[in-house]
Structures are given as C-alpha cells and as structure tokens.
Amino acid sequence: MKTIRVNTARPYDIQIGQGLLEQAGERCRAALPRAGKIAVVTDSTVAPLYLETVADSLRAAGFQVFCQTVPAGEGSKNTASLSALWESFMEFGLTRTDAVAALGGGMVGDLAGFAAATILRGIDYVQIPTTLLAQVDSSVGGKVAIDLQAGKNLAGAFWQPSLVLMDTDTLRTLPDRDFSSGMAEVIKYGCIADRAFFDFLTAHASREAILAEIESVLYTCCDIKRKVVEEDERDTGLRMILNFGHTVGHAYERMGNYETWTHGEAVAAGMCAAVQIGFGLGVSGGDDSGIQELMDLLEAFHLPTQIPLDTSEAWNAVVEAVGLDKKGTGDELTMIFLKRMGEALPVKQKKDSVLENLEAIYGR
Ligand code: NAD
Ligand code: GLY
Numbered sequence: 522m523k524t525i526r527v528n529t530a531r532p533y534d535i536q537i538g539q540g541l542l543e544q545a546g547e548r549c550r551a552a553l554p555r556a557g558k559i560a561v562v563t564d565s566t567v568a569p570l571y572l573e574t575v576a577d578s579l580r581a582a583g584f585q586v587f588c589q590t591v592p593a594g595e596g597s598k599n600t601a602s603l604s605a606l607w608e609s610f611m612e613f614g615l616t617r618t619d620a621v622a623a624l625g626g627g628m629v630g631d632l633a634g635f636a637a638a639t640i641l642r643g644i645d646y647v648q649i650p651t652t653l654l655a656q657v658d659s660s661v662g663g664k665v666a667i668d669l670q671a672g673k674n675l676a677g678a679f680w681q682p683s684l685v686l687m688d689t690d691t692l693r694t695l696p697d698r699d700f701s702s703g704m705a706e707v708i709k710y711g712c713i714a715d716r717a718f719f720d721f722l723t724a725h726a727s728r729e730a731i732l733a734e735i736e737s738v739l740y741t742c743c744d745i746k747r748k749v750v751e752e753d754e755r756d757t758g759l760r761m762i763l764n765f766g767h768t769v770g771h772a773y774e775r776m777g778n779y780e781t782w783t784h785g786e787a788v789a790a791g792m793c794a795a796v797q798i799g800f801g802l803g804v805s806g807g808d809d810s811g812i813q814e815l816m817d818l819l820e821a822f823h824l825p826t827q828i829p830l831d832t833s834e835a836w837n838a839v840v841e842a843v844g845l846d847k848k849g850t851g852d853e854l855t856m857i858f859l860k861r862m863g864e865a866l867p868v869k870q871k872k873d874s875v876l877e878n879l880e881a882i883y884g885r
Pocket of ligand 2: 658659664756760763764
C-alpha cells in the first residue's frame with residue numbers, strides 16, 4: 522500500500538492499495554475521529570458492486586450508516602440530486618461533526634463532495650473513488666461541483682476531503698471505455714510533468730500492463746497533482762497546467778452534448794490539438810513537437826487523436842466554446858502547451874493565431 526500526504530490548508534492522506542474497501546471502516550475512523558454518523562453516497566452502477574462491502578466495514582467500525590444511491594451518469598450531477606441529498610442528510614440527522622462518503626466515479630465525488638461542502642455550512646467527507654479518472658484526478662484536490670443548465674461544474678466549491686481511499690481492485694470491473702477515458706488523464710501527467718513517466722506508459726501501453734503496475738501509476742499521478750495543488754490550492758496560477766488538453770477538449774465535449782465523447786476522449790484529442798497549435802505557434806522547443814509519440818500512446822489506449830468537425834455547426838460550436846469567436850471578451854487567451862514532452866508551459870496567445878493553427882489542423 523502507498524500513502525501520499527497532501528499538505529493543503531486542511532491536510533489529508535491519499536491511500537492507494539488492494540482490498541482497501543474492506544478496511545474502509547477502520548481507515549475512515551482514523552480520519553474522522555469525531556464522526557458518529559456517515560452518509561454514503563453512490564450511484565446505481567457502483568451500489569450493487571461495492572456498497573455493501575463499504576457499509577458493512579463502516580458499521581463494524583462503529584459508524585451509524587445511511588446510504589443514498591443516485592442514478593449513474595452525468596445527469597445526476599444537478600441541483601435536483603443535490604437538494605435531495607441535503608434533505609436526506611437532515612432526515613438521517615447528520616450533525617456538524619458527522620461525515621459524508623463519496624463512493625464512485627467523478628460524478629459521485631463531485632456531487633457528494635459539494636453536498637458535504639454546503640450542508641450545515643460544510644462537514645467532513647471522504648472520497649472513495651472507483652474509476653481510473655476519479656482516482657488520478659477528481660478525488661484529489663478538493664474541487665467539487667454540480668452542473669447547471671448554463672454549463673458544466675458551474676456551481677461548486679474548493680472543499681478538501683479528510684481522506685481519499687483508492688482500492689485498486691475496483692478498476693477490474695470498469696468498462697474498457699471508462700478505463701481508456703481515465704488513461705487520457707494518466708497520459709496527461711506524463712506530458713505536463715514527467716517525461717520518464719510518459720516513457721514508462723509507452724512501455725506499458727495496454728490495460729493489462731497498466732493494471733499490473735497500478736499502485737505505482739496511481740501514486741505517480743496523484744503525487745504530481747499533490748505538488749500542483751499544494752502550491753496553488755485555489756487555482757489561481759500553476760494549477761492551470763492540469764488543464765492541458767482541456768481548453769479544446771471541453772469544447773469537443775460540449776459540441777457532442779457530453780454524450781458523444783467521454784471526458785477522457787475529448788481531452789485526448791484536445792491534447793493533440795494543443796501540441797499541434799503550440800508547435801505551429803513556435804512555443805514548443807526544438808524541431809520535435811512530440812505529437813507522434815503522443816498520438817501513438819493515445820491510440821494504444823483506443824483514444825481519439827482528432828475529433829471530426831465535419832459540419833460548419835460543429836466547427837462553429839468548437840470555435841465558440843474555445844472562446845475564439847468574436848463574442849468572447851479580449852483578444853487573448855491562456856492555453857497550456859508543452860515546452861517539450863514532460864514540461865507544460867502556460868502561454869497567453871492572440872486568439873487569431875490560435876484560430877489560424879486550429880484551422881490548419883483541420884485543413885480549413
Ligand atoms: P462517472 O462517475 O460518471 O463514472 C463513469 C461510469 O463508470 C458510471 O456509469 C459509473 O457508474 C461507472 N463506474 C464507476 N466505478 C465503476 C467500477 N469500479 N466498475 C464499473 N463501473 C463503474 O465518471 P468519471 O469518468 O469517473 O468522472 C467524470 C466526472 O468527474 C465528471 O462529472 C467531471 O466533471 C468530473 N471531474 C471532476 C474533476 C475534479 O477535479 N473535481 C476532475 C475531472 C473530472
Ligand atoms: N482537474 C483539474 C483540477 O483539479 O484542477
């Protein structure tokens with residue numbers, strides 16, 4: 522088992538290992554010494570797989586346990602689910618010393634985390650992430666949120682968990698598409714901060730090979746995120762490097778109505794776009810943009826390297842979502858490029874130059 526201490530304003534441990542769900546009770550007891558009650562929030566796919574194990578373990582450790590299951594899928598990360606959680610927490614009699622546990626992927630983590638951040642002006646919560654994406658990204662760093670009609674993650678908070686408990690066994694039941702989606706974020710860490718890790722992934726370019734080394738893969742990713750979050754907990758500077766591939770990626774996701782492309786698929790293609798745009802702008806050093814090795818690695822995990830924009834509606838939607846249309850404020854935007862593979866570089870660029878390079882990628 523591996524442990525990472527995250528030294529944010531409210532410090533906490535990330536614990537990574539096999540069979541940790543069975544030990545959830547004792548581990549939560551150590552992290553939440555004051556709590557008598559714990560509300561476990563999960564989704565309809567994860568509940569039949571792992572809820573009983575976690576709830577039994579929590580009860581054995583002396584917690585009074587209440588379970589709330591929301592339908593699986595991004596559609597549950599909304600105000601209706603949030604207010605249903607608030608009401609159910611109050612019916613269960615949660616007090617300010619009690620806690621919430623988020624058992625599931627990033628959707629559950631964001632929703633339950635935001636419910637914990639807001640009920641009774643904020644109570645403790647633990648993250649028990651069960652997708653690769655949630656383990657390497659969303660469960661760490663304290664960003665919690667729900668989606669609004671106006672867009673994704675628009676109502677939220679910075680609210681650090683008291684513990685992040687990652688049981689690597691849970692990844693065995695993850696569908697291939699969700700595993701690949703998480704791999705996009707794993708590959709992102711290699712691109713922005715660790716050339717040797719990128720090379721390691723290239724040498725382990727299959728689900729089986731990654732799962733054989735999963736503890737160290739999760740450790741490397743979470744440790745990179747730890748360093749960034751410790752330096753910039755409230756996302757005012759350095760933390761933006763975690764958004765490599767996300768500026769264009771979010772635009773692809775939105776263009777596909779958050780249904781056509783998973784977050785990881787959109788980020789994969791977004792990272793390729795960012796590297797190509799950066800190279801076109803002369804930001805990347807040397808004469809090798811790293812694009813080919815990035816594309817090869819993404820393809821090995823069945824991730825797209827370019828997302829088609831066949832219609833003018835699709836093109837315009839992406840241009841608008843990236844903020845390159847004339848309606849946006851200002852004529853510059855900050856994008857994350859790679860100075861070289863393994864080193865991210867936030868750069869303010871003229872929107873017109875970014876647009877020209879995006880047009881070049883799409884042969885327009
Ligand atoms: P998700 O939570 O919707 O999970 C994907 C699917 O996998 C769901 O159907 C879920 O029920 C299922 N699932 C979860 N664990 C499983 C398991 N072990 N076995 C089988 N099926 C399982 O999506 P996600 O990809 O984990 O996360 C995406 C969400 O995370 C988005 O809402 C995104 O906005 C958010 N996010 C947040 C942050 C952050 O910093 N807070 C960062 C990145 C993404
Ligand atoms: N997922 C980006 C961040 O935590 O800042």
